[in-house]
Amino acid sequence: MSAKRRLSLTVWVLAGLGFRATAATIAGHPVVLDAQGKIIPWYSPTEKAFDQFLHRRWDFIKNKVPPCPGPPPRSNYPQYYFYDGYVTQSAAITPDNWMNDIGEKIPNWFESARLYYAYTGDTQVMAIVRGLMDYTIAHGTSPASFAWPNFPQTTTGPGDLEFTGFTPTFARHETHVDHAGDMGLSYFRLYQFTGERKYLTNALHIADVLAAKARIGTATHSVWPYRVRMDTGAVTAEYGANWIGCYDLLDSLIRAGLGNTNAYAQARTKARDFLRQFPMRTGYWTDGHTDNPVNSHTYKSNMGKSNMALYLFDHPEFHPDWRTWLPSSLQWTEEHFVFRTAEKEPATAFGANVVGEQDGFNFKMDYQTARYAAECARWYRVSGDTNFLEKARRSLNWVTYCSDAEGRATESPYSLNIASWWSDCYGECPRMFYHAFAAMPEWAPPGEDHILYSEGVLTNVSYRAGEVQFAPCNAIGIVYLRLSFLPAEVTQNGAPWRRQPSLTAEGWTARALGNGDYAVAVRHIRHGQVRLATPNPKPRPRPAANAAEK
Structure with a gap:
């Protein structure tokens, strides 16, 4: 049709x-x-x-994105590797030819992919994003000799095969520190998903630089400079406010016991204090994304504030007045x-x-x-x-x-x-x-089984009639689901969990949605495979990953 x-x-x-x-x-x-x-x-x-x-x-990404304009090897890759977007008014998918916003693309695509994987069990989306991240690490990381070493490029020109910065809007090797930190968090989370050491190595490199460069933030100079030239160390914009991703990277590594946790803890405290004392009070959530050369301490962008808000829903302990x-x-x-x-x-x-x-x-x-x-x-x-x-x-x-x-x-x-x-x-x-x-x-x-959201990365996701399984990468967390059945058993590593009246303790809750469906939430406090099952399943609908073909 x-x-x-x-x-x-x-x-x-x-x-x-x-x-x-x-x-x-x-x-x-x-x-x-x-x-x-x-x-x-x-x-x-x-x-x-x-x-x-x-x-x-996701079906559009998997099946409908044409290759980049030639010559090879550029034309061997889909357009999203080397361009910011496509011309909206063109009938064909035509590159915008403005720039390539690596620092926004990597974190957002990773989060979208890992959440869709949990929602469907579709591993193809994780493979797509992993390929994009592999290329970025290989072609968009600063040399060890730079003043900001082993740190991500966050921009480059349209069609560039080597990522060196978006000129002339920015200087060569100028990077956005906030987005680089977001990329570091994505690298760490990909390490959690795959177990491959190179992703952890790159995440640690970024965290090490952030720890070394953190400072006491003020109303005009944030905890890290917003933009810097990685080769010389010259600061090109002193104030930004989109720092919750950098904070989360440091906090995640500390909780995992990885890297220089003492240095990370000191930088984490500086980041928390800056966010609490300045943008959360003043409303100056300065960020120009990756293509607007903002240099101001009163500029406002919705993104940094939104990132802060979404983080607080999962981590209300960040601020006592959340x-x-x-x-x-x-x-x-x-x-x-x-x-x-x-x-x-x-x-x-x-x-x-x-x-x-x-x-x-x-x-x-x-x-x-x-x-x-x-x-x-x-x-x-x-x-x-x-x-x-x-x-x-x-x-x-x-x-x-x-x-x-x-x-x-x-x-x-x-x-x-x-x-x-x-x-x-x-x-x-x-x-x-x-x-x-x-x-x-x-x-x-309705009538389907889905993991709806988890703040942490999940692996080993599987869906069968009357059964959902997953393994959390973080020891502590909450996983939200909609199920077409009330679980008769909920276990982790085979040990049964109790149904609880609330999520203050390990276990699970359920709320009836009608027609045999339930909103289920699971609170885990350790690692291990989680299984929710019923002996009387409904027939499963057509696999969700293929739903776009209808």
Whole structure:
């Protein structure tokens, strides 16, 4: 069936259910509204819309991305290796030819892949991201002789086979320290997933440099400089605020007992103190992503604040006033990036808040809107405030319109002259849905079994009728699932766990969702294979990894 025919059928089915399509469109989709006149997904059945969004975006990466323009060896690789994105208004997938945002692409793709792997058991996505990371390590790491040695390049020019920096916007070998730290965390997590030592070695190199270069942060000079020239050590921008990834890298290595943990602990404390004392108080979440040469201590970007918020949901111990800060941070996003708009773009659309990116480029984007929706959903689960549940639902519904039936993304549907970036559309945006699922397992597809979210990396994931298994790489953590059965047994390494009234102790909880489905959460305090099973399984639906073929 053609994509056009599928879209027509979807609208017809929705109309039959009491929903109505409007004359308005978003990224080519007729907007479908509910009885309240508010946006719902274009896909039918709507209860599988978020699930299908995830499947189709990965299917696009696996099957529909053309090779890079020649000559070889560039043409031996898919376009996402060497370009930031593609031209939105071109019918063909044509490179944007602006730059290559390695420092954003690697962390976001890794997170999207490891969460999709847990959600489906699909190992192909991990192989795709591993290949991208292998190439980046081999062709985008500074020499040991540099002032910032064995440290990642975070940018390069479009089509570059060797990653040396995005010139002339930045100097040769100029890197973004925050994004380099994010890459280090991804390297460590890939080490956890694979056990391959080279990924740990690269993560330790980055952590060693961060520990050596950490300083006492101030309102104008952050705990690390935002940008530096790795060859000379010259600082090119003193202040940034997107440091929770660097903090997480150091903290993860300390908890694992790897590397120079004493030095890491000192740098970790400096990073925590800076974040608490400055951007969490002032709201100056400065970051220009990887292509905007920001040099300011008052510039604002939604990304760093969002990263901080999402980290707090998993690690509330980071800040004693997290329950006060989180709702105020959502208000901050609304003030600066929802209701303040670029040009003639809307702040809201059919009941959905839509979100911009940064002070100097505040266009509404799918991935920033997905970030906001994830934060709203998780705050609803903490607070019980249904206003945030409504905000999360409508904004995620809007995001579904930014993919066509084949999984091709339109990042900025109100400004089609803006390219659709691989990092944003196929990494940063989809990974936010798993945060939303953790808060609202009701939004995952009914009658199916899925690991919805875990803060830590999972391996050995398997799905069979009436059984889900996984092994956590971190000793301590919580794993969220939606199951088509109530587990009759939950074990780790064969030892039974008790069903608990809450997640304050090792064990599991379950909440009925209707029609035999359950929201299940598991709290583990050690390593080992976890198994959830029932002796009376329902037949499993078609494997999720192939759902995009429907």
